[in-house]
Amino acid sequence: MSNNRVSRRQFLNYTLTGVGGFMAAGMLMPMVRFAIDPVLQKAGGGDFIPTGKKVSDITEVPERVDFAFEQVDAWYTSEVTSTAWVYKNGDKIIALSPVCKHLGCTVNWAGSPDHPDQFFCPCHGGRYEKSGKNIPKTPPLGPLDEFEVREKDGLLEIGKTRPNTLV
Amino acid sequence: MYWNSKDISVFVEQKEFVDTAVIPLLLIDGQASKLKQNASSAEFLMALTAFIENQFKGRVILMPPVSYTTKTNRQQLGQEWDEMLKEAGFKHLFFVSSDMGWVNEESALNVIYTPSIPLENMDRKLRQSVLDDQLRQIIPVFAKRWASTT
Numbered sequence: 001m002s003n004n005r006v007s008r009r010q011f012l013n014y015t016l017t018g019v020g021g022f023m024a025a026g027m028l029m030p031m032v033r034f035a036i037d038p039v040l041q042k043a044g045g046g047d048f049i050p051t052g053k054k055v056s057d058i059t060e061v062p063e064r065v066d067f068a069f070e071q072v073d074a075w076y077t078s079e080v081t082s083t084a085w086v087y088k089n090g091d092k093i094i095a096l097s098p099v100c101k102h103l104g105c106t107v108n109w110a111g112s113p114d115h116p117d118q119f120f121c122p123c124h125g126g127r128y129e130k131s132g133k134n135i136p137k138t139p140p141l142g143p144l145d146e147f148e149v150r151e152k153d154g155l156l157e158i159g160k161t162r163p164n165t166l167v
Numbered sequence: 168m169y170w171n172s173k174d175i176s177v178f179v180e181q182k183e184f185v186d187t188a189v190i191p192l193l194l195i196d197g198q199a200s201k202l203k204q205n206a207s208s209a210e211f212l213m214a215l216t217a218f219i220e221n222q223f224k225g226r227v228i229l230m231p232p233v234s235y236t237t238k239t240n241r242q243q244l245g246q247e248w249d250e251m252l253k254e255a256g257f258k259h260l261f262f263v264s265s266d267m268g269w270v271n272e273e274s275a276l277n278v279i280y281t282p283s284i285p286l287e288n289m290d291r292k293l294r295q296s297v298l299d300d301q302l303r304q305i306i307p308v309f310a311k312r313w314a315s316t317t
């Protein structure tokens with residue numbers, strides 16, 4: 001036999017290195033991406049979106065306030081306007097997310113005539129108190145999220161959502 | 168939710184909660200004289216159904232629009248979709264269209280007819296409020312039909 005014949009050991013070595021290399025790459029790539037991604041992304045987080053709502057007009061009764069940003073849905077791209085339920089709690093402005101914590105429908109303040117002082121989800125009858133606290137025995141398992149808010153030149157600006165801090 | 172793989176897996180797992188399909192019925196009319204208006208009404212229907220989806224995200228799956236031509240037999244088309252989606256496990260079907268043809272149609276389909284409003288020249292705010300108004304008229308239709316069967 002010729003002496004450049006690949007021995008069994010060599011063969012295994014080659015193949016295993018090859019496979020191992022792929023596996024390592026498979027594992028490393030996402031890790032590298034995770035590590036680098038935050039650097040590449042713009043700091044979108046702390047952005048506040050202006051609304052046309054005068055802070056002095058906000059009352060104790062939750063009211064819809066819209067604010068716009070761009071969103072791409074499955075096959076329909078649009079400049080989606082998002083909504084918050086905004087009210088004053090003493091001097092503090094509260095802005096709650098209208099997204100139901102069950103499966104994501106949009107909740108309405110006083111949406112059910114039987115519960116005029118609660119948020120109501122039309123999809124499966126989920127309900128929340130004014131603070132966003134979910135009412136037990138309705139489908140949602142957690143309270144409504146809260147938006148960060150700030151005031152600029154007398155107008156309300158809305159930021160990121162965060163877990164409810166009132167409940 | 169939408170007819171895509173991610174949302175469909177929610178549908179499959181949560182049939183007790185996700186039980187409704189919304190189907191935009193879209194007449195495409197290529198006649199030169201109708202082109203512009205037809206495209207505008209398609210735009211309107213897509214925007215409106217996206218609004219409906221957003222409102223009822225947790226219970227509704229918005230289907231890709233069912234497009235047809237002036238020659239299509241509406242009754243048959245509707246029936247096929249109706250049967251197929253019920254077989255797929257949807258309890259409630261809402262067909263939405265701006266095509267007057269469905270209004271006169273003597274079919275078992277309950278098509279929600281909404282006259283098309285040209286959105287193309289509106290700024291974002293106006294568009295939003297026009298669509299909101301339309302949505303608000305449609306919400307009770309959904310609520311009613313859901314309530315009548317549960």
Ligand code: FES
Pocket residue numbers: 100101102103104105121122123124125126139140184225226
């Ligand atoms: S999505 Fe709100 S109760 Fe189910």
